Amino acid sequence: MRNFLLVSRDHEVLTVFEKSxxxxxxxxxxxxxxxxxSILNSHRCDFLFIDMEILRRTARNNASGYKAALQPFWLQCPSLDIVxxxxxxxxxxxxxxxKQGxxxxxxxxxIADEIRLIINNLKDSQQVQSELDYLRDQFWDRDSAPFVHTECPAMNKVFEDVxxxxxxxxxxLLTGETGTGKGVLAGLIHKHSNRRDEPFISVHCGAIPDTxxxxxxxxxxxxxFTGAIKKKQGRFEVAHNGTIFLDEIGTIxxxxxxxxxxxxxxGLLQRxxxxxDTRVNVRVIAATNEDLKQLCEEKKFRQDLYYRLNVFPIELPPLRDRKEDIPGLTEGFIRRFNRLYAKEIVDIHPQVIDAFLKYSxxxxIRELENIIERSCIIERSSILSPDSFPAELFVYDDTLTRIQMDTMLPLAEVRRRGxxxxxxxxxxxxxxxNKGKINRSAEAAGVSTRQLHKLMRKYGLKREEFRR
Incomplete structure (x- = not known):
């Protein structure tokens, strides 16, 4: 049995759906x-049919357009098809x-026949996607499956490389900015290798003194040397037959x-x-947030070592370039912290998701994880509200450059949105x-308090948000 969510003010549309x-x-x-x-929160639905006029009214108040207006539905039900x-x-x-999702x-x-046709087409697409996902998931173990789910083409390429x-x-050799998940990816490579039952040793080279x-x-x-009161095995010997992960390799x-x-x-080392000589059999995964090639040109890193490390390079994109994954990552972090802190958080406020999508x-990912953890600890309700997040998260670059110039729209519509x-x-x-004070704000804007209240309702602004 499939469920349909129908957003329309036309009763005839409902009648046609019932016939179809x-x-x-x-x-x-x-x-x-x-x-x-609200309905989606209590009932599982497969399809959402929504009137364009209703959707446009919601998107008007959101600078991110239709994608942000539909984002709460995908966050609540990732597999939902929207027509x-x-x-x-x-x-x-x-x-x-x-184009936006x-x-x-x-x-x-x-028309009833057209509804049936579009539903059948979407069913077929769902079936094909389900089979592709199943085949991909056969490679990943159960614990890794949530991590490797992505909506970002660049990350799909990363996981294909893995x-x-x-x-x-x-x-x-894993490259990318700090906090993009290089350590997690290294663990993923080891977990899905033939060495999975052998040691995985992680070394943060930048955190160990040179001496x-x-x-x-x-x-x-x-x-x-002074202080060497007994023989000690190094990390490479401990990792024998397994994998060693050398993070911040450019600092050695x-x-x-x-x-x-x-x-x-x-495969030889000397204590x-x-x-x-001691022989070791170790698979090396290295990571850096620096440009090793540039370091080689500056004579700060050996070129022959760089070529040995750069056998199979994988570059992780920063979170700002894979914002379509933010809702899924957020959901995963909430589940984890629910277990860790015995919480029962079931959702996150749409305003927070909107802020996440605008933030740089x-x-x-490390910053996202830390922010979610902090909010889960603070939050007392079942929904993560804006008050549980740092205020700076909601300070956007509100310049005219944020007005979206959609050439698919008529000039009059672009002008209205601008x-x-x-x-x-x-x-x-x-x-x-004016720190949210209505009288002062109205006086500064040259309008009455009644007009200001009306405009604030139109754009979804609340004075409490500005008292900070």
């Missing part, structure tokens, strides 16, 4: 997006919604670079203070300057 459902199906009619989200019902006059906007559109007047290289013994780095990596003999000393090169070339995330965006930004600045 030859199989037993549940139809949940409503007249607003708020009501639709826009549109008139001929709004066809361009309907096409724009499809909707599954399809259907023209008015709605699937290709994990079963081999090749050296892997101790060689001892940590390669070990030492008793009496090799020149002498450690020479020894690492010998391990990669010959400090020993003249005897300089700390990448004027509304300018009004919204202006009101936010005025309210911020």
């Amino acid at each position: 459902c030859t199989e037993k199906a549940g139809i949940f009619p409503c007249s607003s997006l708020v009501e639709a989200l 826009v019902m549109t008139s001929q006059e709004m066809l361009r906007e309907a096409v724009s919604t499809v 909707a599954s399809d559109y259907i023209m008015y007047p709605v 699937r290709a290289v994990a079963p081999t013994k090749s050296t892997v 101790l780095l060689e001892s940590e990596l390669f070990g030492h003999e008793k009496g090799a 000393t020149p002498s450690a670079q020479i020894k690492l090169l010998q391990v990669l070339q010959d 400090i203070g020993s003249e005897q 995330w300089p700390g990448n 004027i509304e965006e300018i009004e919204r930004c202006y009101l936010k600045d005025v309210l911020s300057s």
Whole structure:
């Protein structure tokens, strides 16, 4: 049995839908997006059919457009197929919604046969996607499956590379900004390799003093230096037959670079203070947030070592370039912290998701994880509200450059949206300057308090948000 969520104010549309459902199906009619989200919270639905005019009214108040207006539905039900019902006059906007993530559109007047056709097409697409996902998931173990789910083409390429290289013994070089998940990816490669039952040793090279780095990596003999009161195995020996992950590889000393090169070339190392070679069988995964090629040109990193490490490079994109994954990552972090802190958080406020999509995330996934953890600890209700997040998260770059120039829209519509965006930004600045005080804000804007209240309702602004 499949359930349909129908957002329309036209009763005739509901009648047509009832006629089109030859199989037993549940139809949940409503007249607003708020009501639709409430229904979706208590009933599982497979399809959402939404009137274009209703969707446009919601998207007007959101600078991110239709994608942000539909984001709460995907966050609540990631597999939901969304179909826009549109008139001929709004066809361009309907096409724009499809470009921003909707599954399809259907023209008015709605016909039962056409509804059945579009549903069957979407069912077929769901089946094909389900089979592809199943085949991909056969490679990943159960614990890794949530992590590897992505909507970002660049990350799909990353996971395809992981699937290709994990079963081999090749050296892997992970590059990307701090906080993009290089350590997690290294663990993923080991977990899906033939060495999965052997040790996985992680070493943060940048956190170990230069004087101790060689001892940590390669070990030492008793009496090799002051304080060496007994023989010690290095991390490479501990990782024998397994995998060693060398994070921040660009920070290691020149002498450690020479020894690492010998391990990669010959599988041999010498403990400090020993003249005897020790053979090790270790798969090396290295990571850096620096440009090793540039370091080679500056003579700060050995070129021959760089070529040995760069056998199979994988670059992780920053979070700002994969914002389509933010809802899924957020949901995963909430589930984890629910278990960790015995919470029962079931959702996150749409305003927070909107802020997440506008934020630049300089700390990448690690920053997102930390922010979610903090909010889960603070939050006392079942929904993460804006008050549980840092205020700076909601400070956007409200400039005219944020007005979206959608060439699929008529000039009049772009002009209308531009004027509304300018009004919204202006009101936010005025309210911020006056710390949310209505009388002062109205006086500064040259309008009455009644007009200001009306404009604030129109743009979804609350004075409490500006008292901070």
